[in-house]
Amino acid sequence: MIPVADLTEAEAVQELTRLADEISRHDIAYHQHDEPEISDADYDALKRRNTEIEARFPHLVRENSPSLKVGAARSEKFGAVEHGVPMLSLDNAFADDEAAEFDARIRRFLRLSPTETVGYTAEPKIDGLSCSIRYVKGELVQAATRGDGRVGEDVTANVRTIREIPHKLAGSGWPDEIEVRGEIYLGHEEFAALNAAAAEAGQKTYANPRNAAAGSLRQIDSAITAARPLRFFAYAWGAHSQPFAQTQWEALQKLKDWGFQTTPQSVRVENAAGLLAAYATMEQVRPHLAYDIDGVVYKVDRLDWQQRLGFVSRAPRWGIARKFPAQQARTILEAIDIQVGRTGAITPVARLHPVTVGGVVVVNATLHNADEIARKGLRVGDTVILQRAGDVIPQIVSVVEDEPRGPEPFEFPTHCPCPLHTELVRETTAAGAETVVRRCSGEFACPFQKLAHLRHFVSRRAFDIEGLGEKQLTTFSEKGWLNSPADIFRLKDRRDEILTLDRFGETSVGNLLASIEERRNIELDRFIYGLGIRHVGETTSTALARHFETVARFVETSKLAAEQMAGPLYAELSDLDGLGPTAVSAVLEFARSGQGLLVPPDLSLEARLRLAIPKLNTKARAALEARFGDWASFEAGARQAASEIPGDAFLEVASVDAVGVVAARMIAEFFAEDHNRALVEDLLAELEVKDAERPKTDTAVAGKTVVFTGSLERMTRDEAKAQAERLGAKVSGSVSKKTDLVVAGPGAGSKLKDAEKHGVQVLTEDEWIALVGA
Numbered sequence: 001m002i003p004v005a006d007l008t009e010a011e012a013v014q015e016l017t018r019l020a021d022e023i024s025r026h027d028i029a030y031h032q033h034d035e036p037e038i039s040d041a042d043y044d045a046l047k048r049r050n051t052e053i054e055a056r057f058p059h060l061v062r063e064n065s066p067s068l069k070v071g072a073a074r075s076e077k078f079g080a081v082e083h084g085v086p087m088l089s090l091d092n093a094f095a096d097d098e099a100a101e102f103d104a105r106i107r108r109f110l111r112l113s114p115t116e117t118v119g120y121t122a123e124p125k126i127d128g129l130s131c132s133i134r135y136v137k138g139e140l141v142q143a144a145t146r147g148d149g150r151v152g153e154d155v156t157a158n159v160r161t162i163r164e165i166p167h168k169l170a171g172s173g174w175p176d177e178i179e180v181r182g183e184i185y186l187g188h189e190e191f192a193a194l195n196a197a198a199a200e201a202g203q204k205t206y207a208n209p210r211n212a213a214a215g216s217l218r219q220i221d222s223a224i225t226a227a228r229p230l231r232f233f234a235y236a237w238g239a240h241s242q243p244f245a246q247t248q249w250e251a252l253q254k255l256k257d258w259g260f261q262t263t264p265q266s267v268r269v270e271n272a273a274g275l276l277a278a279y280a281t282m283e284q285v286r287p288h289l290a291y292d293i294d295g296v297v298y299k300v301d302r303l304d305w306q307q308r309l310g311f312v313s314r315a316p317r318w319g320i321a322r323k324f325p326a327q328q329a330r331t332i333l334e335a336i337d338i339q340v341g342r343t344g345a346i347t348p349v350a351r352l353h354p355v356t357v358g359g360v361v362v363v364n365a366t367l368h369n370a371d372e373i374a375r376k377g378l379r380v381g382d383t384v385i386l387q388r389a390g391d392v393i394p395q396i397v398s399v400v401e402d403e404p405r406g407p408e409p410f411e412f413p414t415h416c417p418c419p420l421h422t423e424l425v426r427e428t429t430a431a432g433a434e435t436v437v438r439r440c441s442g443e444f445a446c447p448f449q450k451l452a453h454l455r456h457f458v459s460r461r462a463f464d465i466e467g468l469g470e471k472q473l474t475t476f477s478e479k480g481w482l483n484s485p486a487d488i489f490r491l492k493d494r495r496d497e498i499l500t501l502d503r504f505g506e507t508s509v510g511n512l513l514a515s516i517e518e519r520r521n522i523e524l525d526r527f528i529y530g531l532g533i534r535h536v537g538e539t540t541s542t543a544l545a546r547h548f549e550t551v552a553r554f555v556e557t558s559k560l561a562a563e564q565m566a567g568p569l570y571a572e573l574s575d576l577d578g579l580g581p582t583a584v585s586a587v588l589e590f591a592r593s594g595q596g597l598l599v600p601p602d603l604s605l606e607a608r609l610r611l612a613i614p615k616l617n618t619k620a621r622a623a624l625e626a627r628f629g630d631w632a633s634f635e636a637g638a639r640q641a642a643s644e645i646p647g648d649a650f651l652e653v654a655s656v657d658a659v660g661v662v663a664a665r666m667i668a669e670f671f672a673e674d675h676n677r678a679l680v681e682d683l684l685a686e687l688e689v690k691d692a693e694r695p696k697t698d699t700a701v702a703g704k705t706v707v708f709t710g711s712l713e714r715m716t717r718d719e720a721k722a723q724a725e726r727l728g729a730k731v732s733g734s735v736s737k738k739t740d741l742v743v744a745g746p747g748a749g750s751k752l753k754d755a756e757k758h759g760v761q762v763l764t765e766d767e768w769i770a771l772v773g774a
């Protein structure tokens, strides 16, 4: 390399171009893909050489010079921004009748008379990434990605570079404070140009415009974002200090007046027929648009109705996304590989000859399980039909029979592909029936399982540890430094050893250890989710965290639950479709009392159940008939279940909203294993687990247990329940001495009597509404 002092001007021009390209390439590898290709020292040397040349030839400083970019960029991460109002997602619908069902559901919920029409907006569903931008007194002050819906990443500097997002709101009438929401996206042409440039520079290309938009926005260096022609459509809002519209349609108009782009294809329609017509139109215009849309979003137009409809878990009741159907393509199945999941579940993965489906190059597809391979009759070498439905991983739909077939049927391996070659076993249900899932029996001894477990532990919705990706986990595990999640928090003691590894420089190791330290203080729901217990997903983890509030309570109760676990038949009965909690207790009570002997023997099981257990409804009787077939098996089963009734700690876990007996058994089984208990203890020694956030406490009904009974006239039961829960109350189905309030409408019966018996306060619907201030 020519020393800087000896460069001619022509050589300097060339050299600055080369350096700008190279530095930008490493920026991208580092920030976007978490895959640094050179050490930090080498990177710094490139930057230094660039600066030295610029110092000698100041007139040659390029507009996109690496020296003009934010210097500390490499070590800075995005700050966290808590959304004023969570950013939720929409439920999906795929078929015509689901639009009608949506309309019907809305009408039922709002109790509309048949003559009343519901107005909707039908908007194109822009395929980009959503963003929330906070304006105070009309000034852009902060912008955040969706993140996990509650907390997003601070991308303010980057969003400021997007021309279609005003720094100052135009017009008038905007609330003093408002979070304007919408989609950041990249047009087809801009996407193609970006990829062409990347390909030319030998850089990685993006799979689709959405990834490109996300990658472009999530740049530490906003100069890179600025160079990408990102665009924005506004279609929603979060927290706002004053109401500013009565309908979604009016709100869209306002957003436009304030200087935002809104989707020109949006329309206002009425009824299910209007929804369908809007979908048909959108499907027709789709190929002519300059950007990707992946469906239509329907929203109830009236905002007061939206308010009443509210939310169910992660999605609003007032809106739904109707996705365009999947896109298909043909290709060759080149191989079937086996992957091992964190719980040892074995997933076959199809390796495909690369093919474009709906604009995305596909090389892998999931096959779910061995039976699916057998059912579809897949052979390596077959020509297959592939399909992508929205965002989901591509699937193999079928084999093309007319094309030459692969030589032989696929034989599913009997042993784990890991170095231990542990035997695979078929998973069984709680009741002992075999399922289609195969598992590696190696548990923690299996290196593949361990790795998958760690991957889950550090993943975004669990501990969310940045810089600890697949590669790093694999390397550290192979070195023997990571055997359990707690080891992650001990990596700091290996700083010097890590520094000796390729591609780990002072800065990157510093960043990694810092992001690990940041997570030493962790929310209880993330902690629970991070344990990776089967059937304990995010919603369940949140519910558990809210219920137990402290990690100590959660762990103690789970350990006790492990000693008092429900037996398999009890679990199966509790989980049987058609059998509610009342029916289950009726069956168990019957089994204990042994009254069955009095029932005439020559009747069908259905008829005998009707006589023996009058509390069972038709559905429950049918469910039991289907499960047991005859009286003798039923009686034996019910007795067995009655002997398997779990203890209080188990019941406490199972009774938490969204948990249930099946997940409770998984939790109990997890804590029944010595090594899992040790793993948890070990982890807790490293961590500070924050107590869970309590539900709202500043309302008149917060923390109270409420029972609704009788018919309500100003709102439906669902609506009342949703409202009460929103205000921090717990809604229960039965009255006990723990009940705080009973809201009784006309026709209230036994629950009202129970309330009197327990001395529980009873309110009319109007009194309730006055109390909660609705």
Ligand code: IVH
Residues within 6 Å of the ligand: 087, 088, 089, 090, 091, 123, 124, 125, 126, 127, 128, 129, 130, 183, 235, 236, 297, 315, 316, 319, 321
């Ligand atoms: S409204 C409560 N309107 O689709 C959610 N979303 O699954 C309100 N999207 O996260 C979202 N176009 O990223 C809405 N016209 C539109 C949209 C739209 C695209 C995206 C958005 C959201 C996802 C919902």
